[in-house]
Amino acid sequence: MAGCKINFVGVFVLQMIFLTLFWSHDVESYGLKVGFYEKSCPRAEMIVSKVIKDVMAVAPSLSGPLLRMNFHDCFIRGCDGSVLLDSPTRQSEKYSPPNLSLRGFNIIDKVKTALETACPGVVSCADILALVARDVTAETKGPYWEVETGRRDGKVSLFNDPIDPVNGLPPFFADITALKQSFALRGLSVKDLVVLSGGHTIGMSHCSSFENRLYNFTGKGDTDPTMDPNYIAKLKLKCKPQDQLTIVELDPGSFKTFDDSYYKLVNKRRGLLESDAALLNDPETRAYMVQATSYGSTFFKDFGVSMVKMARIGVLTGSQGEVRKVCSKTN
Template sequence: MATKGPFWEVETGRRDGNVSLLSDPINPTTGLPPFFANINLLKQSFALRGLNTKDLVVLSGGHTIGMSHCSSFDSRLYNFTGKGDTDPSMDPNYIARLKLKCKQGDQATLAELDPGSFKTFDDSYYRLVTKRRGLLQSDAALLNDPETRAYLVQSTSHGSTFFKDFGVSMVKMGRIGVLTGSQGEVRKLCSKRN
């Protein structure tokens, strides 16, 4: 695999939807919780979909790869409580570095979620979050719950079970809202509706 991540058995028989809406992934009842969600909202939102607190911290590890728009975290750098302040839960040195990349109100620039290894699936996301360098508020929030915090710390040690856990939680996530019967379609080409 290009990102050197773990493998898992994907459950088959999944049908794709016919409609794809930009708003779906951020819809509070059907999609992911918002990026500014606190730990309670994150836990609730995952629980609604049959995913527990462990799944939350494990799947958040997906942020070991990829990029985020500055606009998804710029309030943490410039206007956290509407008073021109920064997010006190973020390492100030990291804030200073991010400000060089992301100017206030920038809608276009992208920043690495896991700088230094954003193309490699590894445990460095957990190292960063533990050091108060999680990029999104939802990443930083994982320090605010005893279970998720313990997992962050454990995942930076030799006894890390992250790779194995990730496969287990991905299979669970694949069980959310499975379409059956004549709902949706089996795509001829994965990236396109038939």
């Protein structure tokens, strides 16, 4: 038995090394660069920006979902636009439980239509997701960063791609160990983890994602002792047991503005999700959360840097994949 255990550990370590190498390749050699469409579609970024500016003027609550869509895409199969693909049998990523709460697919379609009118068959849907994430952040008073482009679109999207801390999206109940492992496998640091979590400043969540913290944390009808009891009382007024429909702001009172108040709330034990609260359980993430709300905070700059790093995960470039004509289906 001891020999088998050593074998298993060895295989696991090799798997970790392989996955880390796969996700964190040298982006320079894979064709991503700022201004990739400078000659083939010179107005591409202006077109995306104009559509998003118009959308944010009438529907600012879509900023969070559109930013989150980029994250959900990159953490499954890499940043290849696979989260956008439809399936007549509902067997693509879009229909897996973690993605059912995503909104704004019609906005991505709107951007794609505008780009196809200007430059048919040139700008990938994967690049659209990266550009839209930057533009919704900027439009909600957040940072602006230069987006590397040149991604190609993937042709595969699977409902049952693993949804776990190792191979897929880290779940909302992930602890700090699982979160750090999930990010590390994709070439992202602990700092990237806590910085990108700051995107929850413009997010929303369904009551079902944190209901157990309010009503049945350990299976005994109790509440999560790590959460501010006054916050729990307020949440119970909005979320009744087994409520599947109601959505709650991750950053109450400020969810339409990209700012540092998410960190202030988590520091006060008012992080809505267990994965938010988990950031208090690591010295490095906890220290950054204090720094992000202090004078001289580097959060805005750091967020752009981490978004660029995330957008390099598992990209397809060159002759790989395709450039979809319609984002919801392959050519």
